[in-house]
Amino acid sequence: MTEATIADVARLAGVSSATVSRVINRNYPVAESTRARVEAAIVELGYVANAHARALAGATNRTVGIIINDVIDPFYAFIARGVEREATAQGRLCIICCTQGSHEQELALIDLLHEQRADAVILVGGAYEDRAYATQVGRRARALHASGSTLVLCGRPSVGGDVPTKVVEYDNEGGAFAITDHLITQGHRRILFLGGPALFSTTVARLAGHRRALELRGLDFADDLVQPGPLSRRFGYERVRELLAEGAVFTAIFAANDNVAAGAMQALESAGLTVPGDMSVVGYDDVPLAQELRPRLTTVRIPLEEMGRQAVRLALGIADGSDYLSPVQTSTRVGTSIVVRESVSAPKPLAAPQARKAAGRR
């Protein structure tokens, strides 16, 4: 119950506590014989340094915090792994916190990590457009900044204005553009955009890329082909069932993420439709699930783990190559790439006329 302190060690070794500290931290010359005595005392007492006292006394805290929705979700887990690895590589402790998707919880966790005097707080995942919420985050970013720490936004847009944050982005819009273009190139004209909360930054970016691709190819952007919703498997399943029942016309589905794609594929299967024979499906994120699905899912890959690493490097001010002259790098962007698997083919000839008619409607 009573932990041995540095003073105990000092007493046993017959030296002052300052010397013990020096032995431990190796930041000051200590005679070999003294060092040996002190080390013996440490072992004998089973002395374990008190990280709090240490942090209090000024030695840097050496902690990085990361806030995610859920450890189970591979999207977050991969980023968390990147953060964890880079943090340990930098000799830092990594604290992973989960919000369960609650905004209040998220704000509370930022405060908590601030209280822990974390060197950096990494906030992961898209954000809802919510003025009040953004203000709250901004306030905390400022507070953190004022304490010499940093709030890193990972996978969400900057809060805007003069809020002192650093940002790690991925080319969300570009990936959506690329995969939509892939679909179009295969001959698809009516593509269903499925899932993603309407006011969610991630959805907005993906939808923008999708739309840009359509427009570039001179295709109609039909409102009824955009079906926002949760990023869940269940939503993908249910909405596709409904649309099929309604007789909606489309030859391909661009699901807002792989989960939704999985649900969609399930619905198609239970409706007796084959993928990609009757319907092409693509997703986004390239989580492991994408490779489990049959057919394997064509999707957009995000270097998630790399994003996590970048986030801590950025936060810690470790220049990431490129421009050594810039004073403080404040944002990074990683690329996305489409990975072609088996869930896309040309639309069925039968469906083609419908599709053409629809495309020509503009």
Next chain:
Amino acid sequence: MTEATIADVARLAGVSSATVSRVINRNYPVAESTRARVEAAIVELGYVANAHARALAGATNRTVGIIINDVIDPFYAFIARGVEREATAQGRLCIICCTQGSHEQELALIDLLHEQRADAVILVGGAYEDRAYATQVGRRARALHASGSTLVLCGRPSVGGDVPTKVVEYDNEGGAFAITDHLITQGHRRILFLGGPALFSTTVARLAGHRRALELRGLDFADDLVQPGPLSRRFGYERVRELLAEGAVFTAIFAANDNVAAGAMQALESAGLTVPGDMSVVGYDDVPLAQELRPRLTTVRIPLEEMGRQAVRLALGIADGSDYLSPVQTSTRVGTSIVVRESVSAPKPLAAPQARKAAGRR
């Protein structure tokens, strides 16, 4: 860079620092008017308490640490989620650390969490039989115990002897017994036990259950039908390929976990064998992957998240129902259950004679 302190707040509010502390902690009566002034000062200065100073000054630390192999692995992730949720429910901060499977890293992390004065350190996952390593863990368990903290072993056997640890187990052996029995009941006589490092506690327990089931049914325990190896998909794939090429005779595979099962199924598929038509396959763990496989995998379910929760309850000494008289509960055991899906059927008639011959060989 310079965080406001309690003293700053006190000065601004025109009170003593003790009063500020009382306002914050609500553990002592403070006049309403004073409270208001202090709270205003806190907001004005953007004061954020220093968790380290607080921990140092004696207020309990309120931190729980968990050490796992990898956040990506659902087996660990689910347990981590349970720990995380229960810890927050108990008003504790949860620190998740990953070892990447390295023993040294694991020991270092126990020390780190001890330095953080965590209320509990939860060590997750099976352990290798390694005398020196066990000693090291034991030493740390004692150190932790001496500081009033607890080392909780989650999913691994007790270190033995008088080492002060708490243990959360799952009925590993029982699950293996049940699923093997399931296979036998379906008519299988030659079952391949695939994967799992030989000296790994998890493997040992699963193999024991497997063996017990065989013996109970009077079946031969053939050494050549036990193929230990890594708990990886790749191993499952490769070893099954090899065995098939060698012409090994078996009608069912009991993979040491779902990953291995997935690999095995892939090998069977690429060899032109159908599951369960030509070969039955079962796994262990019931991670999400099991439901993605086609056919869906029959496997053993472990209440992973629940284990995580139990671990922190146990560590924090929160009696878990049952016996209110026992002074300190020191171990819990959760049950396992087999979940029957689509990967098992009766063996092919053709294979039956071989199987009988083999079974009769004893």
Next chain:
DNA sequence: ACGAATAGGGAAAACGCTTACTACGGTCAC
């Protein structure tokens, strides 16, 4: 051989908070 630089080590002041104690008006009961 002499002043100076250097290695080795101690004393004590932070670090920011919690928490006994102590103190001081009022109320209340008798």
Next chain:
DNA sequence: GTGACCGTAGTAAGCGTTTTCCCTATTCGT
């Protein structure tokens, strides 16, 4: 009226490190 209480608030002693001075022998350059 007086002592016991109660509600408030301040004083100050830690909590366990790190770190800045400061001091004492050596050792070294010339």
